[in-house]
Amino acid sequence: MEASQFQEEILRLKKERNAVILAHNYQLREIQEIADYVGDSLGLAYQANRTGADWIVFCGVHFMAETAKILNPEKKVLLPDLEAGCSLADSCSAEELAEARRASDRLFVVTYVNSTASVKALSDVICTSSNAVAIVNRIPSEYEILFVPDQNLGEWVRQQTGRKIRLWEGRCYVHVEFTHASLSRMRQLHPGAPIVAHPECDAAVRMLADEICSTEKMVGFCRKSPAESFIIATEAGMLHRLRREIPEKEFLPAPTERCACANCLFMKKITLEKVYRSLQSGEPEVVVPREIAERARIPIERMLDWST
Numbered sequence: 001m002e003a004s005q006f007q008e009e010i011l012r013l014k015k016e017r018n019a020v021i022l023a024h025n026y027q028l029r030e031i032q033e034i035a036d037y038v039g040d041s042l043g044l045a046y047q048a049n050r051t052g053a054d055w056i057v058f059c060g061v062h063f064m065a066e067t068a069k070i071l072n073p074e075k076k077v078l079l080p081d082l083e084a085g086c087s088l089a090d091s092c093s094a095e096e097l098a099e100a101r102r103a104s105d106r107l108f109v110v111t112y113v114n115s116t117a118s119v120k121a122l123s124d125v126i127c128t129s130s131n132a133v134a135i136v137n138r139i140p141s142e143y144e145i146l147f148v149p150d151q152n153l154g155e156w157v158r159q160q161t162g163r164k165i166r167l168w169e170g171r172c173y174v175h176v177e178f179t180h181a182s183l184s185r186m187r188q189l190h191p192g193a194p195i196v197a198h199p200e201c202d203a204a205v206r207m208l209a210d211e212i213c214s215t216e217k218m219v220g221f222c223r224k225s226p227a228e229s230f231i232i233a234t235e236a237g238m239l240h241r242l243r244r245e246i247p248e249k250e251f252l253p254a255p256t257e258r259c260a261c262a263n264c265l266f267m268k269k270i271t272l273e274k275v276y277r278s279l280q281s282g283e284p285e286v287v288v289p290r291e292i293a294e295r296a297r298i299p300i301e302r303m304l305d306w307s308t
């Protein structure tokens with residue numbers, strides 16, 4: 001089948017199953033086109049929390065679909081390819097975090113949403129790149145904050161809040177591909193274009209950026225800015241969203257040392273054909289053991305509550 005036929009069939013099946021399609025900003029253009037909602041991790045969590053649909057088809061990576069399942073234990077949550085993982089989620093295991101918790105009873109664990117359900121279950125509050133600063137600012141000063149698992153985001157939050165924060169050593173394998181040199185070369189080629197970077201980028205890249213924010217906030221920043229072109233230092237799928245929403249401006253992908261842009265191979269595991277097959281078969285389903293889901297739900301709901 002051609003892409004447009006898959007899209008038609010997906011929209012037909014979606015109605016039949018009373019399904020909602022939630023897609024992250026890094027998804028392929030043709031997936032973003034058939035989604036009911038396209039957004040960042042925080043927006044997706046809110047959408048999952050309030051949907052009336054019976055099925056949630058999650059076009060993103062495993063931890064995002066898991067979060068949707070934790071918020072909707074009675075609904076069917078489908079992830080069209082269960083291999084869609086995340087290098088950050090893989091960098092912190094529940095066993096390691098449990099050991100860190102045992103070492104101090106004053107610890108307040110702030111866990112980036114890019115983490116497994118078992119790690120969330122051991123956390124005090126969850127955050128996304130969109131609300132991390134606001135969440136950390138709400139933590140009473142008597143606690144010792146441990147931020148897991150993204151070291152770069154944690155370091156940026158530490159700078160923004162002035163709080164003492166212990167960092168985990170996790171990294172996003174995509175965002176660390178951008179370098180100071182690759183961004184400086186791009187800046188020389190496009191001197192008037194602001195650099196907009198995701199906080200998962202290394203400090204050497206963040207210091208060159210005119211704006212550091214979550215993928216959703218990038219849309220707002222670029223819309224409001226008087227500039228006409230922008231260098232976008234995040235995963236390349238973001239460019240589809242920006243070009244669709246702000247067609248009158250120019251968006252240039254930031255290059256890495258090896259490529260003209262950066263792609264997350266986990267995000268790109270989701271294809272139209274796999275979405276179609278999921279809607280047809282009702283598989284593969286994301287399952288979270290009940291005890292873990294019940295514990296993980298508490299810090300996720302605290303995040304949703306603290307971000308409003």
Ligand code: 13P
Pocket residue numbers: 025039040041042114128129130172198200213214215216
């Ligand atoms: P956002 O929540 O900013 O969309 O980021 C998610 C992510 O996986 C970044 O790599």
Ligand code: SF4
Pocket residue numbers: 061085086087088089114172173174175200235264265266267
């Ligand atoms: Fe994980 Fe990085 Fe891919 Fe985002 S871009 S899903 S942090 S590996």
